[in-house]
Amino acid sequence: MTVNELMEKVLSGNAVTREEALGLVDAELEELCRCADIIREKICGNYFDMCAVMSVKGGRCSENCKFCSQSSCSSAEVPTFKVRDEEYVLADALTRSGKGISHYCQVASGRKMDKQGIRQVCENVKRIVAKTDLIPCVSLGLLDRDDLIALKEAGVQRVHNNLETSERYFPEVCQSHTYEEKMEVMRLAHEVGLELCSGGIFGIGETWEDRIDMALKEAEFEPESVPINLLNPVEGTPMGDFEVLTEDEVRRIMAIYRFILPKSYIRLAAGRDYIEDTGLKCFRGGSNATITGNMVTVKGISVEEDLKNIEKIGYSLE
Secondary structure (H helix, E strand, O other): OOHHHHHHHHHOOOOOOHHHHHHHHHOOHHHHHHHHHHHHHHHHOOEOEEEEEEEEEEOOOOOOOOOOOOOOOOOOOOOOEOOOOHHHHHHHHHHHOOOOOOEEEEEEOOOEOOHHHHHHHHHHHHHHHHHOOOEEEEEOEOOOHHHHHHHHHHOOOEEEOOOEOOOOOHHHHOOOOOHHHHHHHHHHHHHOOOEEEOOEEEOOOOOHHHHHHHHHHHHHHOOOEEEEEEOOOOOOOOOOOOOOOOHHHHHHHHHHHHHHOOOOEEEEOOOHHHOOOOOHHHHOOOOOEEEOEOOOOOOOEOHHHHHHHHHHHOOEOO
8 A cells, every 4th residue: 555545544444454554664754744644633633732741759660661760770860759749749730730731640650659659649639630720640650440540539531551662572671560561550541431641662672563563552452642752861771872763763653653543642752852853843744742841850842842833833732
């Protein structure tokens, strides 16, 4: 199939096969991005989704994810603090409210937040719901059913749990938990009625086959949001000397993910600060969401700059 024919297939409601997706790796980039953006516009409309994150608990993590500065295999310095209380979180959330940001995600280091931490995050969420226009999300590790139900009852709408990469390559990235454990959290989130935010990190030594296999696995779960994080190598981590991806490679990833996940928000997330245009070409090539402001451990793009650029492209934030 040509790229245009494959676009028409997606617009007709049919799924892209693995073979067809792999064929897009060699497609002409501008044509690929043009068709991806047509899919985005016709299926998702012209709304752009912005999310802000805040670190609700920081410090060295028990898990050994090789890309993360907080992991047990990292020697990078990271700030350490206990779970933030509702006054702290609300003060931060109020600085994001009323600016066109839709979702606000509390992110914690660690394999899984304990029950006391869950109770505190629930109190934080209740204050966010009562005092801001933000939709609460959380990224708290390998949560169980009771945790997810408590968070939903407090007002959480969406749970973040990245697959990170393909099932084949995942053991090369992390050995302290499994792919199946991640997928179980995603299944439980669906069962209790929570939305899903699940994507991965790119530039960690994965192949194009790994990238496409992860997208196809994500498609099985139909996540509302798919964050595309770009490795921004941190000295002291096992991947600290990796080369960053080129802009064209990032654009191709975003466009192919739009073909495989046509209904999801394809969210350009961490690492976009090293792209010369901060992702504007991606936002014209299938991506329709981002994380604005600083990330948990790396620099981001300011809310003001994002608002100006998104308006310039012609997206709506309402």
